[in-house]
Amino acid sequence: MSIKKRKAEETVFKVLMVGACTVVSSSLFLIVGTIVIKGLPYLTWDMVSKAPQGGFYIGKEGGVLNAIIGSLYLAGGATILGLLVSIPISIYLNIYLKSGSLLNKSAKLAYDVLFGIPSIVYGAFAFSIMIWLGVRASLLGGVIAVTLLIIPILVRTLDEVITTVPKELKHAALSLGATRWEAAKVILRQIKPGIYTAILLAFGRGIGDVASVLFTAGFSDNIPKYLDEPAATLPLAIFFQLGSPIPEVQGRAYASALILTVIILAIVVASHFLAAKQTKHKI
Amino acid sequence: MLILSIASVSFVFLIGIGLYWRAAPLFEEQTLLSLFSASEWAPSKGQFGFYPFIMGTLWVTLIAIVVALPLCLLTAIYLTEYAKPGVRSVILPLVNILAGIPPVIYGVWGIFFVVPIVREYIAPQFTDYSSGYTVFTGGVVLAVMIFPILVSIVSEVLRTIPKELKDASLSLGATKWETIKKVVLKRALSGIVAATVLAVSRAFGETIAVLMVCGNVPIAPTSVFDGGYPLPALIANNFGEMMSIPLYDSALMFAALLLFVIIFLFNLVSRIVLHRVESKYSAS
Numbered sequence: 204m205s206i207k208k209r210k211a212e213e214t215v216f217k218v219l220m221v222g223a224c225t226v227v228s229s230s231l232f233l234i235v236g237t238i239v240i241k242g243l244p245y246l247t248w249d250m251v252s253k254a255p256q257g258g259f260y261i262g263k264e265g266g267v268l269n270a271i272i273g274s275l276y277l278a279g280g281a282t283i284l285g286l287l288v289s290i291p292i293s294i295y296l297n298i299y300l301k302s303g304s305l306l307n308k309s310a311k312l313a314y315d316v317l318f319g320i321p322s323i324v325y326g327a328f329a330f331s332i333m334i335w336l337g338v339r340a341s342l343l344g345g346v347i348a349v350t351l352l353i354i355p356i357l358v359r360t361l362d363e364v365i366t367t368v369p370k371e372l373k374h375a376a377l378s379l380g381a382t383r384w385e386a387a388k389v390i391l392r393q394i395k396p397g398i399y400t401a402i403l404l405a406f407g408r409g410i411g412d413v414a415s416v417l418f419t420a421g422f423s424d425n426i427p428k429y430l431d432e433p434a435a436t437l438p439l440a441i442f443f444q445l446g447s448p449i450p451e452v453q454g455r456a457y458a459s460a461l462i463l464t465v466i467i468l469a470i471v472v473a474s475h476f477l478a479a480k481q482t483k484h485k486i
Numbered sequence: 487m488l489i490l491s492i493a494s495v496s497f498v499f500l501i502g503i504g505l506y507w508r509a510a511p512l513f514e515e516q517t518l519l520s521l522f523s524a525s526e527w528a529p530s531k532g533q534f535g536f537y538p539f540i541m542g543t544l545w546v547t548l549i550a551i552v553v554a555l556p557l558c559l560l561t562a563i564y565l566t567e568y569a570k571p572g573v574r575s576v577i578l579p580l581v582n583i584l585a586g587i588p589p590v591i592y593g594v595w596g597i598f599f600v601v602p603i604v605r606e607y608i609a610p611q612f613t614d615y616s617s618g619y620t621v622f623t624g625g626v627v628l629a630v631m632i633f634p635i636l637v638s639i640v641s642e643v644l645r646t647i648p649k650e651l652k653d654a655s656l657s658l659g660a661t662k663w664e665t666i667k668k669v670v671l672k673r674a675l676s677g678i679v680a681a682t683v684l685a686v687s688r689a690f691g692e693t694i695a696v697l698m699v700c701g702n703v704p705i706a707p708t709s710v711f712d713g714g715y716p717l718p719a720l721i722a723n724n725f726g727e728m729m730s731i732p733l734y735d736s737a738l739m740f741a742a743l744l745l746f747v748i749i750f751l752f753n754l755v756s757r758i759v760l761h762r763v764e765s766k767y768s769a770s
Contacts, residue, residue: 292491
């Protein structure tokens with residue numbers, strides 16, 4: 204092949220690559236743009252400050268405060284529960300176990316696999332646990348399902364953060380006579396910003412997921428006061444309102460979608476700041 | 487902590503066992519083969535044919551991969567080989583934000599952006615009438631959803647290719663593109679395949695976004711502009727009423743089990759391959 208042809212092939216593919224890159228990176232703006240254009244005209248103060256009033260679903264007064272609060276409770280509760288489980292696990296895997304051991308390897312593989320399991324399967328599994336235990340659709344059921352969903356996210360993120368801590372730190376602590384538990388505390392202090400990042404990631408996933416809470420959390424127009432009450436969630440509220448034939452209710456779905464998008468983007472921005480802070484903390 | 491760690495490993499199997507336990511009553515009535523091949527879905531008559539739903543899932547997933555793979559491959563190559571570090575540090579985070587957008591938002595976007603485009607512009611070129619709620623629409627929305635996973639994993643795989651290999655090829659007179667085509671991509675093939683399998687399994691299990699845009703007709707699609715009804719959508723749509731009809735809940739749990747088993751295997755294989763790729767080059 205002549206050099207001209209070879210150069211031409213290179214140029215063609217370069218153009219294709221830039222094109223592909225533009226498409227891929229602009230899709231975020233397309234999505235957010237569509238949501239903003241659709242949702243902004245319907246966004247009112249009532250939407251975020253009121254629970255549904257009588258006749259809400261035929262277009263009368265009210266807002267989606269019940270769903271916002273429900274989602275925050277759900278994601279918050281699940282994140283706390285998830286941390287209680289995943290911090291000990293990631294400490295054990297990284298500090299107590301040798302890095303080549305069978306349990307370490309298989310646990311990491313297991314979490315990679317669990318990370319890929321879709322939320323609908325977690326929902327179905329949590330639902331069968333609930334039937335077994337005799338729990339009906341409630342805040343508690345939703346928290347269980349979301350906790351199962353986010354534990355793999357937490358463990359994997361913490362794991363990644365812990366591996367960025369230099370091994371020498373652990374060795375120094377141990378050689379000074381610290382127990383492994385005391386060494387773990389040193390490392391935990393070192394990865395504090397990383398833990399916040401993990402929390403935000405898990406919280407964001409928990410607040411946005413529908414399939415896992417569809418059968419486990421139920422739906423309610425009231426803000427839940429106790430764990431055994433059904434709770435509304437923001438994604439589910441969007442989903443239900445969108446199915447309505449009444450234009451006002453559909454409009455509220457767009458506005459709710461905008462609220463959810465804003466929450467998610469705020470979480471993303473916050474975790475970026477924390478990630479920047481973490482690199483600053485490095486020794 | 488030891489107990490927690492062991493419990494979490496066995497949790498993978500616990501999910502499988504739990505779902506099997508709930509699905510088991512179905513197997514007493516029907517064989518696995520008849521469940522897969524029957525196309526009649528009438529729960530009230532006790533007929534549970536999964537064929538249309540399996541086909542729906544396959545179509546949507548296939549379209550998603552066909553759309554996403556070339557785009558993401560080109561993007562990942564551009565970002566790792568050609569782009570300046572400044573460009574890369576802007577675009578990669580942008581793509582990763584996509585991973586954080588909730589499925590329901592993708593669904594809303596699909597309804598207002600992709601569905602009208604398919605209905606007004608794309609489908610009329612090929613068929614007489616289409617509502618816009620088709621497996622093609624579902625595939626496009628899914629493709630955008632798997633962008634982040636494909637771009638980030640493929641660029642990571644490409645970054646593990648030793649610089650010496652590329653330098654050797656370049657110094658022998660190959661152009662940069664020839665080096666990429668014949669050296670980099672060849673070396674990275676197993677990693678790229680693994681990333682693709684991972685993305686396929688993500689697309690397989692996606693529920694709400696697909697449910698919102700692909701029509702939910704329980705008939706196996708015959709063209710890309712037919713509606714479809716993927717497995718996860720089946721579970722989500724019918725969970726409310728499943729307790730009232732005998733065996734209905736077992737059938738839905740069987741659908742969940744099916745998803746779990748397929749995705750479990752896909753994930754397991756691709757993760758093992760990816761670990762190999764990583765350790766091979768980090769050791770040398």
